[in-house]
Amino acid sequence: MLKSDGSAGFSPMTVSTNTLTPPSATGSADPSSSQDWLPALETRRRGLPRWLRLLLVRGLIGAVGLAAWQMLSNSAIGSVWISSPSLIATRLWQLHADGSLYVHTGVTVLQAFTGLTIGFVVGIAIGIVLGTLPRVAEAIDPFFMGLYSLPRIALAPLFIIWFGFGFLSKIVMVFSLVVVVFILNTMNGLREVDRDLIALMRTMCATRFFIFRKVQLQSLVPWVFAALRISIGLALIGSVLGELLGANRGLGWYIEQSGSRLDTTGVFAGLFVLMIAAVVINELVKLLELLALGAGRAPKSE
Amino acid sequence: MTLNAISQSSHVSESAAKLIVRNVTMAYGGDRLGTVVALSDVDLQLLDGEFLSIVGPSGCGKSTLLRLISGLERPVRGSIELDGKLVEAPTPGVGFMFQRDVLLPWATVAQNIDIGHELAGVPRSERAARVDALTSLLGLDGFEKHYPAALSGGMRQRVSLGRLLAYAPKLYLMDEPFGALDAQTKLIMGQELLRIWHTARKSMVFVTHDIEEAVALSDRVVVMTGRPGRICLDVNVDLPRPRDTWGVRRTARFRELCDLIWQQLMGQGGEPQPHHA
Numbered sequence: 001m002l003k004s005d006g007s008a009g010f011s012p013m014t015v016s017t018n019t020l021t022p023p024s025a026t027g028s029a030d031p032s033s034s035q036d037w038l039p040a041l042e043t044r045r046r047g048l049p050r051w052l053r054l055l056l057v058r059g060l061i062g063a064v065g066l067a068a069w070q071m072l073s074n075s076a077i078g079s080v081w082i083s084s085p086s087l088i089a090t091r092l093w094q095l096h097a098d099g100s101l102y103v104h105t106g107v108t109v110l111q112a113f114t115g116l117t118i119g120f121v122v123g124i125a126i127g128i129v130l131g132t133l134p135r136v137a138e139a140i141d142p143f144f145m146g147l148y149s150l151p152r153i154a155l156a157p158l159f160i161i162w163f164g165f166g167f168l169s170k171i172v173m174v175f176s177l178v179v180v181v182f183i184l185n186t187m188n189g190l191r192e193v194d195r196d197l198i199a200l201m202r203t204m205c206a207t208r209f210f211i212f213r214k215v216q217l218q219s220l221v222p223w224v225f226a227a228l229r230i231s232i233g234l235a236l237i238g239s240v241l242g243e244l245l246g247a248n249r250g251l252g253w254y255i256e257q258s259g260s261r262l263d264t265t266g267v268f269a270g271l272f273v274l275m276i277a278a279v280v281i282n283e284l285v286k287l288l289e290l291l292a293l294g295a296g297r298a299p300k301s302e
Numbered sequence: 303m304t305l306n307a308i309s310q311s312s313h314v315s316e317s318a319a320k321l322i323v324r325n326v327t328m329a330y331g332g333d334r335l336g337t338v339v340a341l342s343d344v345d346l347q348l349l350d351g352e353f354l355s356i357v358g359p360s361g362c363g364k365s366t367l368l369r370l371i372s373g374l375e376r377p378v379r380g381s382i383e384l385d386g387k388l389v390e391a392p393t394p395g396v397g398f399m400f401q402r403d404v405l406l407p408w409a410t411v412a413q414n415i416d417i418g419h420e421l422a423g424v425p426r427s428e429r430a431a432r433v434d435a436l437t438s439l440l441g442l443d444g445f446e447k448h449y450p451a452a453l454s455g456g457m458r459q460r461v462s463l464g465r466l467l468a469y470a471p472k473l474y475l476m477d478e479p480f481g482a483l484d485a486q487t488k489l490i491m492g493q494e495l496l497r498i499w500h501t502a503r504k505s506m507v508f509v510t511h512d513i514e515e516a517v518a519l520s521d522r523v524v525v526m527t528g529r530p531g532r533i534c535l536d537v538n539v540d541l542p543r544p545r546d547t548w549g550v551r552r553t554a555r556f557r558e559l560c561d562l563i564w565q566q567l568m569g570q571g572g573e574p575q576p577h578h579a
Contacts, residue, residue: 196404203372203398204421204469214417218408293408 083265091269100254105273107250108243109281111167112235115174119231122175123182124224130183131190148184152176156245170242170250177238178231182224189223190216225289232281236274251277320473320505321348321371326380327530328366340366341377342530348473348505353496355508355516355523357563363531364509368475371507372398384473397471401478403458405450411437411461412446418468436464440494456487463491467498474499476508480515488512492519493547500544513567517559518547525566535566 048056066085073084095101130137155176156169163169193216201211243252251270258266323346331337341363348354356364369375371382373392382389384396405414412433419429437446440460450458459479466474476495480488496519499506510516516523517539525535539559541550550556 194404196400196402197406199374200398200400200404201421202374203392203396203475204418205392205394206421210421215406218406221408 079264080262081264083268087265088268088272091265092272095269101273104249104251104254104270105277108236108239108252108274109277111170111242111250112174112232112239115171115238116178116231116235118171119175119178119235120182120224120228123179123227124186124220126179127183127186128190131187137187144183148180153241156241159242160246165246165248170239170247173242174235174238177234181227181231181234185223185227186220189220192223193219221292225285225292228285229282229289232285233278236278236281240274319347320350320352320385321346321507322383323347323367323371324381324383326367326370326377326382328363328370328375328377339530341370342532343380344531344533346524346533348507350505351503353499353506353508353519353521355510355520356526357510357513357516357523357567358526358531359528359567360511362526362528364526365477366531367526368398368477368507368509371473372396372475374398395472396475397466397469397473398475399462399466399477399479401481403450403455403462405458405461405465407450410447410449411442411453411464414450414461415464415468418465418470422469424468432468436467439467439498440464456483456491459483459491463495470502472504474504474506474508476506478509478511481510481512488515489548495519496545496547513560513563514551514556517541517556517563518545518550523559523563525563527567535563537562 047053069082070085073079073082073087079087092101095104130140152173156173159169159172159176163172197215198211201215206214239250240252240255243250244256247253251274255267255270255274258264258270323344326341326344327339328341329337329339344363344367346367356367358364366375370377371384371389373389373396376390384393387393406417409417415433415436416429419432424432433446437443440463442457442460442464445453445457450461453461459482463479479495480491483491492515508516508519513523520539523537523539524533525537526532527534537559541553541555541559
């Protein structure tokens, strides 16, 4: 039972309490692996695959909705008020044909993206500074919360006075909306870092920089992605808002122009493109998040 | 990292004091909510290569004592010397293991273990081979690329032990490292720890509330009482080495030692002692 080298006659592998087995070592060790229940399991999975069923149901909902819209605009309400899917499709085709669809979308998305990028960098930097200097953060907290609570949309006139009707005022608008989200999430992320993990690193004489790099920065990643997901919507809002108040191109400008001419088809066409842009960008971020977080880490939902 | 190269001697050859805890008092608070005295006038010595366990009820200051020894915190009075030097901050050569596994959730098993190598300054070229040796030693073969979330509690604690071994400290501070494990895993991990201790011959301070575990593993068991924490008994465990932590539990001497410690813990109320200046 006791070997001369002091080890007992059992090893952690043979007397393992774990139900997990290494993937390479599974083999045919399982004695109850006759698997006569496999057919029974398969009958449970009969019928259409889940994803296909879901796709069909969704397509049906969309088709019914569009058909109802088309019917209402041809009869009860009238296309002056709610346009109609066919009119909108025609308009989108025209916009595509003369290329203005891409000009307007490009401008709006570029403004949102530029503001978002600057907000991302600046917000995380400020968040890290405030997160590592809690006394400074405490001191400026009321001022910060004041700015945060201010509906920043009301700043738009100022931005137009300062930065004109062009690209810059839109970027500043977007920046002012998203930067706070990044600051707050970064500070939260730093506050939520596992203290035991830092204590353990300290016992191993890790430098502050090592702990920052290996622990704190890594714990921030899900928080930054949460901020990014929130900010995309805000960035598009900021960009469109800037255009509504004064611009000469962009989706917001197109919607505003169409509205002022009572052109509901134009308004709906603009809204449709905005929606598509937002969905596509959101999906891209989700993909990026999946790649960055990989296994072992759950996304922070907020 | 071979297990065969083992010193057969079960006695401490060098009787130099590795660690001296002198008259240490630790308190928290000091504000409106009052003061909590976690440790009061604790004196303790640890020989080089000695396996010392500290037992006592929850809240008796066992963990505080380990945090002070590790240099994470400093006592309000008294001093702690390691190899003759005053401990004022975390010291190289001291490894700490918590009851929680505290692994990096975004790093794989191999990467988590490798953190110990990195902080110990092991050359990059040697690290991969050493990680391999450690994963085999701890029965983690095939799990190198797994993330902690995919492992059971016992395996995570093994990874945690692997990181500690990779750091290769000369003094191990173990804060109830197996406290959250099931009885069987706990026993196996204890046996593994003893085997590793035998190989490496490092000094060990092992905190637990499990008296049998303490007696089965240690050269010496110190019993602490709570509020404020102080040492009330210091027992030499004269069971033979090398030791089978399971078999030894059936010996008469083992039972005697456990009873002695039990009585001390149960009879605490009866001996009020003056304390606190």
